[in-house]
Amino acid sequence: xxxxxxxxxxxxxxxxxxxxxxxxxxxxxxxxxxxxxxxxxxxxxxxxxxxxxxxxxxxxxxxxxxxxxxxxxxxxxxxxxxxxxxxxxxxxxxxxxxxxxxxxxxxxxxxxxxxxxxxxxxxxxxxxxxxxxxxxxxxxxxxxxxxxxxxxxxxxxxxxxxxxxxxxxxxxxxxxxxxxxxxxxxxxxxxxxxxxxxxxxxxxxxxxxxxxxxxxxxxxxxxxxxxxxxxxxxxxxxxxxxxxxxxxxxxxxxxxxxxxxxxxxxxxxxxxxxxxxxxxxxxxxxxxxxxxxxxxxxxxxxxxxxxxxxxxxxxxxxxxxxxxxxxxxxxxxxxxxxxxxxxxxxxxxxxxxxxxxxxxxxxxxxxxxxxxxxxxxxxxxxxxxxxxxxxxxxxxxxxxxxxxxxxxxxxxxxxxxxxxxxxxxxxxxxxxxxxxxxxxxxxxxxxxxxxxxxxxxxxxx
Ligand code: TRP
Numbered sequence: 001x002x003x004x005x006x007x008x009x010x011x012x013x014x015x016x017x018x019x020x021x022x023x024x025x026x027x028x029x030x031x032x033x034x035x036x037x038x039x040x041x042x043x044x045x046x047x048x049x050x051x052x053x054x055x056x057x058x059x060x061x062x063x064x065x066x067x068x069x070x071x072x073x074x075x076x077x078x079x080x081x082x083x084x085x086x087x088x089x090x091x092x093x094x095x096x097x098x099x100x101x102x103x104x105x106x107x108x109x110x111x112x113x114x115x116x117x118x119x120x121x122x123x124x125x126x127x128x129x130x131x132x133x134x135x136x137x138x139x140x141x142x143x144x145x146x147x148x149x150x151x152x153x154x155x156x157x158x159x160x161x162x163x164x165x166x167x168x169x170x171x172x173x174x175x176x177x178x179x180x181x182x183x184x185x186x187x188x189x190x191x192x193x194x195x196x197x198x199x200x201x202x203x204x205x206x207x208x209x210x211x212x213x214x215x216x217x218x219x220x221x222x223x224x225x226x227x228x229x230x231x232x233x234x235x236x237x238x239x240x241x242x243x244x245x246x247x248x249x250x251x252x253x254x255x256x257x258x259x260x261x262x263x264x265x266x267x268x269x270x271x272x273x274x275x276x277x278x279x280x281x282x283x284x285x286x287x288x289x290x291x292x293x294x295x296x297x298x299x300x301x302x303x304x305x306x307x308x309x310x311x312x313x314x315x316x317x318x319x320x321x322x323x324x325x326x327x328x329x330x331x332x333x334x335x336x337x338x339x340x341x342x343x344x345x346x347x348x349x350x351x352x353x354x355x356x357x358x359x360x361x362x363x364x365x366x367x368x369x370x371x372x373x374x375x376x377x378x379x380x381x382x383x384x385x386x387x388x389x390x391x392x393x394x395x396x397x398x399x400x401x402x403x404x405x406x407x408x409x410x411x412x413x414x415x416x417x418x419x420x421x422x423x424x425x426x427x428x429x430x431x432x433x434x435x436x437x438x439x440x441x442x443x444x445x446x447x448x449x450x451x452x453x454x455x456x457x458x459x460x461x
Contacts, residue, residue, distance in 0.1 A: 005070050006162040007238050013163065014239045015251055016170035020321025021231050022256040023177070025106055026224035028315050029289045031260040032267050034216055036281070036288070040200040042209035044261070047217040051257055054446050055221045057438040058399060059232055059249040061406040064418045066236030067245065072332035073230030076237065080410050088401040089333075092230030095394040096330045099229070100323060101356025102386045104154070107319035108146030108361075109290055110312050112136065117294060117308035125298035133291050138365025147361045148354070154323040155350040158331055161342060162238050166324055173317045180314045181259065184266045184307065191301075193272025197265055200272075215453045218446055219460035223391055225256055228399035231325045234332050245419050246431070267293060274300045289315070327353065360386060378459070392454045400447040407440040 008014045035043055069076040073089030120126065136142065157165045188194060222228050232249075239248070267288060271277050274296060281292055297304040297311065327349060334345035363370040363382035371381040379388045406415065412432075416422050421432035428436075454460065 005237065007240055008167050009163040010167070011240075011243055013167040013170070014235060014243065015248055016174045017166050017321070017325070018226075018232065018235050018248065018252045019255045020170040020174055020318075021226045021235065021325030022224060022252055022322075023174075023259050024224075024226075024318050024322030025103065025315070026220070026322075027256065027260040028263045028318055029106070031220065031224060032264045033288055034220060035201070035264055036268075038210060038213040038216065039205075039208040041202060041204035042206045043213050043217060044201055045204045046209065046214050047221065048257065050218045050221040050446070051225070051253060053438060054218065054443045055225045055227065056249060056253045057435055058222075058227050058403055058443055059225055059253060060245055060419065060435060061415075061439055062227060062230070062232035062402060063236035063239065063245045063249055064415060065402070065406060065410075066233035067239050067241070068414060068418045070237050072237060072336045073233045073329065074333055075336050076233055077405065080414070081405060085405060085409070088398065088405065089230055089233075091394065091398050091401075092228075092233075093330055093333045095229040095390060095398060096326045097353055097356055098386050098390045098394060100151075100154075100326045100330075100353045102360045102383045102390075103319070103326070104151045104323055104353070104357050105143060105147040105360045105364075105383060107150045107316065107323060108143065110315040110319060111146050111149060112142075113290055113294060114309055114312035114316060117297070117312055120294075120298055121305035121309055125304075127295065127299075134365070138371075140362050140366030143361040143364060143366065144358065147357050150320070150323065151350060151354060151357055153320060154327050155346055157320075157324050158327045158349075159343060159346040166328060169324060170321055173321055177314055177317045177321075180310050181262055181266075184311065184314075185262050187301075187303065187307065188266050188269040188273075191269050191273040193269045193274075194265075196272040197268040200268060201261065201264055212453070212458050215450050215458060216460050218450050219391060219396065222395050222399050224260060225253060226322070226325060228395035228397075228402065229326075230329050230398070233402075234329050235325065237332075246421075270296050270301065356386065376459075388459065391460050396447055396450050396454070400444060400451065403439055403443045403447065407436065407444065412436065 008017070035047075065076050065080065066072075069079045071079060073092045074086045075089070077089045078086040157169045159165065160168070226232060236245070239245075270293065271281055271288075277292065277296065281288055293311070294308060297308040301307060327346075330349040330353070331342065331345045334340045334349060335342055338345075340348070359370055360383040363384075365371050374380045375385055376388050379385050412428060415436070416428040416432045419432060419435070421429045421435070423429050450460070
């Protein structure tokens with residue numbers, strides 16, 4: 001038998017770790033970018049609806065699976081279902097390899113941007129050549145170094161365990177992240193572009209929302225809340241029985257959404273404040289976070305010497321608490337299912353991820369045959385292909401199966417009891433019935449719509 005299950009040492013432990021998992025590159029890089037492309041307002045509203053109507057109920061379902069069984073995804077599905085359902089957990093572990101394989105590479109870029117900004121803050125800003133970022137991407141050894149530094153840092157924390165590693169890291173990193181974010185928000189409030197930002201974000205105009213934007217909003221809700229691959233099952237399994245799942249999930253969803261919106265406020269306001277920049281941003285994906293912003297920090301903002309480095313500390317910390325959660329799913333699988341020690345599991349898990357990372361890091365131009373192939377139209381190379389597979393196929397399928405499992409196979413009694421939603425006479429409360437309705441009908445149908453849309457050719461990555 002494995003040793004007694006580890007638990008978060010404090011109530012805030014789960015919340016900070018789960019929020020840390022949710023808040024990541026999805027909030028700081030992907031959300032501002034897709035919101036920009038979908039013309040703001042109406043897209044934001046649809047996204048908020050997806051988060052509330054699907055994200056929140058599904059997160060509660062994942063946490064309840066983990067907490068009820070006190071097990072990581074594979075044994076959790078097996079215990080409440082059967083061996084076949086265990087495959088859903090296994091799919092999550094596989095998805096973990098895929099996500100971590102490319103996410104660590106992009107996360108590594110934040111280290112580079114940070115070092116570059118520190119250099120500019122000390123020595124004065126020097127405008128990089130237009131080709132500089134492309135050169136950086138195709139510098140194989142540098143990409144490998146940065147991604148492996150990131151992966152190694154992630155592994156060190158996971159190695160230390162649930163409360164001593166993950167919880168401690170989240171307790172240290174998340175407050176700093178919030179402070180930096182708060183400072184940046186206050187700072188941009190006084191820039192001339194703030195009015196235009198609010199107009200863009202909060203004035204819905206549905207004629208400007210591309211039809212595909214609705215499904216993109218849903219797909220992103222899954223990614224940004226870390227749903228569909230068992231992170232919340234795993235983190236839920238370390239949660240004490242006395243805590244409220246609905247409250248924990250509600251807080252994580254709220255914080256994640258708030259931070260995504262604040263990231264937009266910060267980035268858009270800077271962009272809108274400089275004439276002519278808004279038009280040139282729209283064309284590129286990585287451009288906004290890693291190319292446009294650093295330039296504006298130094299050329300257009302007073303105090304940029306401080307904001308520049310701080311901003312990339314923020315990005316790195318947000319990414320780190322996310323990569324930790326993905327690795328933990330993999331490591332807890334080895335611990336629970338194969339009976340390995342945490343240290344052994346961490347080494348094996350990280351080594352396996354490193355293979356994916358290795359291939360991704362070299363697929364940005366460094367190695368021709370890794371960069372050039374195209375399985376999905378417009379997605380060339382390993383990194384884009386992995387991102388595409390994860391966001392478009394693995395997460396929605398994992399999410400759909402999880403929802404169906406909890407909604408239709410786990411008994412109502414177990415769910416209501418675990419959610420603490422039974423009244424004095426032992427009957428499910430109204431909140432429970434509402435939740436069940438969303439889990440049984442709304443969420444699966446919406447996810448199915450995404451999957452069908454993907455099959456018909458819409459891309460969410
Ligand atoms: N939610 C994180 C982000 O927004 C990424 C992430 C971490 C994730 N763990 C996950 C995405 C599990 C999907 C599944 O950056």
